[in-house]
Amino acid sequence: MTNLWQDLVTNALLGTERKAFALAQTGGALGELLNRLEGADQALLLLQGAAIVALHQQAGRVPIDVEIPALSFCEADEVPACSERAAQHLALMLSGEYRDALVEWLKALAEAGKRVNAMLLPSLLNYAAANKIFRPLILPVIGRRGVWLALQNPEWSFVTSATLAAEIWQTGNAEDRLGALKQLRQDNPALALEWLSASWPQEAPPDRARFIEALQINVSMADEEFLENALDDKRKEVRRAAAEMLARLPPSRLCQRMLERASRLIEHKSGLRSRFDITLPEACDKAMARDGIDAASPFSQANDKLGQRGWWLAQILGAVPLEVWRKRWKISTAEMLKLSDKNEWQSALMLAWFNAAQRFRDEAMAEALLKIIVGKETPLFSPLPLVGLLPLPRREQVIGDLLKALGNKEQGKGAVMALIGYAIHQWSAGFTRLVLEHARQRIKADDRGWFYALRTWSYFMSPTLALEEVMKWKPQLEEYETKYAGEHIEAPLRFRCEMLEELRRGT
Amino acid sequence: MPIAWTAEQIIALAPDPSSAKAGSALANRSKWLALGCSARALWGACQGSGKNPYQTQIDLSEPAFQCSCPSRKFPCKHGLGLFLLFVAQEAAFTKQEPPTWVGEWLVKRDARAEQRVKKEESEERNVDPNAHLKRAEQRARKVEQGIVELQQWLRDLVRQGLAAAQTKPYQFWEAQAARLVDAQAAGLARMLRQMAGLAASGEGWQHRLLERLSRLQLLLEGYQRLDSLPFETQADIRQLIGWNPVQEELLAQDGVRDTWLVLGQRVYEEEKLRAQRSWLYGCESRRSALLLQFAFGRDNFDITVLAGLGLEAELVFFPSAYPLRALLKQRGEINKAFDAEFSAASVLEIYEARAAALARNPWLELLPVTLSAVTPLRVNEQWLVQDAKGKSLRLSKQFDKGWELLALSGGRALQLFGEWNGEQLFPLSVWVEGKFFRLS
Numbered sequence: 001m002t003n004l005w006q007d008l009v010t011n012a013l014l015g016t017e018r019k020a021f022a023l024a025q026t027g028g029a030l031g032e033l034l035n036r037l038e039g040a041d042q043a044l045l046l047l048q049g050a051a052i053v054a055l056h057q058q059a060g061r062v063p064i065d066v067e068i069p070a071l072s073f074c075e076a077d078e079v080p081a082c083s084e085r086a087a088q089h090l091a092l093m094l095s096g097e098y099r100d101a102l103v104e105w106l107k108a109l110a111e112a113g114k115r116v117n118a119m120l121l122p123s124l125l126n127y128a129a130a131n132k133i134f135r136p137l138i139l140p141v142i143g144r145r146g147v148w149l150a151l152q153n154p155e156w157s158f159v160t161s162a163t164l165a166a167e168i169w170q171t172g173n174a175e176d177r178l179g180a181l182k183q184l185r186q187d188n189p190a191l192a193l194e195w196l197s198a199s200w201p202q203e204a205p206p207d208r209a210r211f212i213e214a215l216q217i218n219v220s221m222a223d224e225e226f227l228e229n230a231l232d233d234k235r236k237e238v239r240r241a242a243a244e245m246l247a248r249l250p251p252s253r254l255c256q257r258m259l260e261r262a263s264r265l266i267e268h269k270s271g272l273r274s275r276f277d278i279t280l281p282e283a284c285d286k287a288m289a290r291d292g293i294d295a296a297s298p299f300s301q302a303n304d305k306l307g308q309r310g311w312w313l314a315q316i317l318g319a320v321p322l323e324v325w326r327k328r329w330k331i332s333t334a335e336m337l338k339l340s341d342k343n344e345w346q347s348a349l350m351l352a353w354f355n356a357a358q359r360f361r362d363e364a365m366a367e368a369l370l371k372i373i374v375g376k377e378t379p380l381f382s383p384l385p386l387v388g389l390l391p392l393p394r395r396e397q398v399i400g401d402l403l404k405a406l407g408n409k410e411q412g413k414g415a416v417m418a419l420i421g422y423a424i425h426q427w428s429a430g431f432t433r434l435v436l437e438h439a440r441q442r443i444k445a446d447d448r449g450w451f452y453a454l455r456t457w458s459y460f461m462s463p464t465l466a467l468e469e470v471m472k473w474k475p476q477l478e479e480y481e482t483k484y485a486g487e488h489i490e491a492p493l494r495f496r497c498e499m500l501e502e503l504r505r506g507t
Numbered sequence: 508m509p510i511a512w513t514a515e516q517i518i519a520l521a522p523d524p525s526s527a528k529a530g531s532a533l534a535n536r537s538k539w540l541a542l543g544c545s546a547r548a549l550w551g552a553c554q555g556s557g558k559n560p561y562q563t564q565i566d567l568s569e570p571a572f573q574c575s576c577p578s579r580k581f582p583c584k585h586g587l588g589l590f591l592l593f594v595a596q597e598a599a600f601t602k603q604e605p606p607t608w609v610g611e612w613l614v615k616r617d618a619r620a621e622q623r624v625k626k627e628e629s630e631e632r633n634v635d636p637n638a639h640l641k642r643a644e645q646r647a648r649k650v651e652q653g654i655v656e657l658q659q660w661l662r663d664l665v666r667q668g669l670a671a672a673q674t675k676p677y678q679f680w681e682a683q684a685a686r687l688v689d690a691q692a693a694g695l696a697r698m699l700r701q702m703a704g705l706a707a708s709g710e711g712w713q714h715r716l717l718e719r720l721s722r723l724q725l726l727l728e729g730y731q732r733l734d735s736l737p738f739e740t741q742a743d744i745r746q747l748i749g750w751n752p753v754q755e756e757l758l759a760q761d762g763v764r765d766t767w768l769v770l771g772q773r774v775y776e777e778e779k780l781r782a783q784r785s786w787l788y789g790c791e792s793r794r795s796a797l798l799l800q801f802a803f804g805r806d807n808f809d810i811t812v813l814a815g816l817g818l819e820a821e822l823v824f825f826p827s828a829y830p831l832r833a834l835l836k837q838r839g840e841i842n843k844a845f846d847a848e849f850s851a852a853s854v855l856e857i858y859e860a861r862a863a864a865l866a867r868n869p870w871l872e873l874l875p876v877t878l879s880a881v882t883p884l885r886v887n888e889q890w891l892v893q894d895a896k897g898k899s900l901r902l903s904k905q906f907d908k909g910w911e912l913l914a915l916s917g918g919r920a921l922q923l924f925g926e927w928n929g930e931q932l933f934p935l936s937v938w939v940e941g942k943f944f945r946l947s
Contacts, residue, residue, distance in 0.1 A: 005714075008717065009713050009714055009717050012665055012668070012669050012713070012717050012720075013668055013669045013670050013713050014668045014670065015665065015666055015667045015668025015669075015670070015671060016665060016666050016668075017666050017667060017668070018668060041662060042666075043661075043662040043663075043664075043665035043666045044662055044665075044724075046665055047661060047662075047665055047720060047721050047724035048721075048724060048725075048728065050717050050718070050720070050721035050724070051721035051722060051724050051725040051728075054717070054718045054721050054722070055725075055865060055869050058861075058862075058865060058929055059861075059862040059865045059866065060862070061858060061861075061862075061929065062855075062858060063854045063855060063858055063898040063899060063900060064898075064899050064900075064901070065897060065898065065899070066886060066891065066893075066899045068884055068886060068891070068893060068897075068899070071882065071884060071918050072918055073917055073918030073919050074917035074918050074919075084513060084514050084515065085514060085594075085595045088514045088515075088518070088531060088591075089531075092528060092531050092532075095524065095528065097528050097531075097532075118911075118914040118915045118917070118939075119911055119914065119915060119944060121910075121911075121914045122910035122911050122914055145914065145917055148917065148918065149910070149913065149914050152885065152913060153910065491532060494532075494535055494537065494538075495532065498535055502595075
């Protein structure tokens with residue numbers, strides 16, 4: 001900026017009333033032109049001068065030279081980009097429409113061996129930055145271009161953090177370090193344990209419990225020594241977390257201690273009048289507390305069918321793998337539940353088996369428990385964690401059986417509906433047909449809850465089949481329902497059919 | 508007419524995002540009955556919430572839309588859906604002669620176009636030259652008065668100082684702008700309104716404001732000695748003050764026939780109107796042209812031009828010392844998504860081009876520029892593009908597709924088209940390995 005212009009601006013800012021204005025002398029063509037101005041009025045002269053100088057500057061402007069660190073460029077992608085139409089589907093979902101289908105689309109894109117085109121990478125990366133659960137899903141489909149791009153924006157560092165895990169572990173904040181630890185735990189559990197052991201004395205007490213919880217990824221006997229030591233930690237949360245990890249390792253010393261305790265408390269009498277004989281624990285001693293037994297029951301007194309000592313019993317039995325009992329007593333899971341059901345300490349036993357089923361991922365017990373508690377008026381625990389223990393095809397089978405058993409009963413309906421919406425995200429044709437047929441009959445009997453549930457399920461059902469089926473019902477629906485079905489059931493189904501068809505095309 | 512229409516272009520026609528969404532959802536074969544197409548048109552019937560299906564048709568020569576649905580949006584979601592479906596699954600459309608309802612519409616459209624030409628001719632004949640002259644004189648007097656008043660206002664402003672002006676409310680500017688509207692000098696009013704926000708525009712505001720004020724002063728000076736200036740400069744000054752050339756007169760002139768490539772488009776709000784700038788480039792004439800259109804609310808713009816396509820057309824330029832703005836006199840076929848070679852410049856060259864343009868029209872604000880090979884970069888939270896010689900250009904702060912631009916480039920140079928105001932570039936489109944992408 002020239003002095004000439006600066007003088008003009010300063011003078012204009014103050015006003016010619018306050019500061020008298022005179023054109024500064026300058027040489028060259030510009031000076032010549034300015035000299036030709038003749039205004040009696042100072043304000044006018046200033047404006048005229050400014051017009052000339054401003055234009056002179058504008059026309060004489062030259063580009064800026066900025067020292068810029070050389071930017072690496074991205075190697076070409078061998079994976080083909082998705083079609084323009086598929087990209088349109090993605091853009092629609094990122095804009096908020098049919099967003100619940102995004103997970104399915106990303107998986108289908110990866111399966112089709114294609115990637116997201118460059119134009120949509122920023123929106124997708126932003127979305128995944130804000131919604132962590134999408135991060136693992138986008139990594140297979142952003143291609144080299146996406147990885148390259150993410151390197152340029154710190155907000156997208158999650159893409160490349162896999163390789164940088166060690167660095168983040170050394171320097172990151174608690175949240176990022178936890179992420180790095182979990183990541184490494186997936187690929188190299190032993191190294192992750194080594195990291196944690198090395199930094200353990202320096203770790204802030206509030207973070208310790210969360211770091212221990214991260215060890216549940218690929219937990220093994222290699223972790224036992226470390227965890228056993230953590231049982232003596234000053235903080236209760238840390239001890240509890242360590243005990244929980246150890247309880248998942250049947251050969252661990254903690255499990256052995258628990259088994260010893262449990263063996264003193266429960267006895268199986270076989271024969272005609274087979275039963276469980278229970279001896280409740282007398283007290284929650286120091287050794288028990290060290291092993292993570294919680295002295296105080298979480299259940300409110302009014303609602304406590306267990307009692308305090310029943311609560312201790314449930315915790316101890318729940319830390320023993322169910323397989324131990326089945327072998328020792330030579331009975332089936334069904335038999336165990338039958339004996340538990342008629343026992344005086346029924347609630348404590350059920351809770352114990354529920355905990356053990358989760359801890360040791362015992363499919364047989366999970367399935368058997370599901371069948372018992374769905375249909376109970378006030379179940380002691382939720383069926384949802386149990387269904388998660390079953391492998392996918394089995395889940396459909398079990399929930400399908402529950403649905404059939406439900407018939408037109410009201411009791412247990414809520415639990416079955418919750419299971420349907422929770423357990424499986426891509427339904428098989430058979431399961432879709434089963435649920436829809438049940439829903440159709442319920443709706444016919446004026447149970448509208450099933451109609452509105454289809455809104456959520458429309459993102460899970462096998463789309464082509466479901467669409468055909470729903471179209472058949474249309475004539476029987478009320479007018480407002482037709483509109484609702486069109487917008488919230490049909491539309492997402494159509495969208496899913498179309499996006500999947502587009503991704504399948506040309507592969 | 509083998510044009511590669513793209514879904515992206517069609518989405519760009521949507522009057523708002525919700526129409527775009529609804530249209531995308533309707534681009535589904537199962538939603539449509541009796542899909543058909545001819546060389547010129549597309550049609551189909553869509554079952555909506557009404558009793559009878561809606562009849563939707565598209566004249567591809569523009570493209571123009573027509574639908575029997577009651578929606579007041581234009582094009583409606585059915586039109587967009589039908590077009591998108593055509594792009595995705597042309598095979599779903601039966602090639603045949605248009606049915607009666609489509610045929611009749613096309614005939615009507617042709618007849619209307621002919622009528623428009625005739626009407627313009629006949630109106631021209633019907634003008635009473637005396638009355639016309641009288642009105643023009645009246646207006647000239649009004650404008651004259653408005654300018655005398657504005658000159659006094661400007662002088663007072665500088666006398667009292669811009670610092671004092673900074674403390675004045677928006678109304679201070681608006682009142683003077685309104686007086687200029689009354690004086691039938693809408694162009695001057697617009698310039699004042701643009702200045703109203705500058706005082707509060709942050710660091711450097713006094714430079715920006717004085718620059719604008721001095722440019723306005725230059726315009727007033729120019730008007731006072733209008734007769735001594737070349738015809739083209741007179742035309743520039745008259746247009747800036749608010750005399751729009753009579754469209755009919757312009758359209759009666761011979762225009763420039765060419766294959767015009769639509770290089771880029773930008774839609775923005777101006778005084779409660781939606782405005783659209785479409786920048787064209789003539790393959791033979793090697794000229795740039797600007798089509799400016801206005802629409803109320805969600806109305807569609809009068810003529811549809813799509814970025815990324817070439818258009819056989821005749822354009823008539825507004826008289827100017829640096830002619831850019833033009834009217835579409837006649838349009839012919841839309842041809843090919845373009846890959847034609849056209850002149851593109853380096854960063855240094857566009858600075859030179861701007862200096863040359865300012866020498867001819869000192870009030871010129873935006874220059875359309877095509878940079879041949881620039882790499883997008885982000886430095887201190889700001890986007891730049893840099894050419895092979897290391898010369899850089901700042902991108903506009905309003906440009907919000909910086910990351911998309913970087914993603915498309917992959918760190919390599921690309922060809923870029925945008926609007927250049929002498930300080931900042933607003934990118935509108937890019938070419939990557941010969942493929943066109945719109946950024947706006």
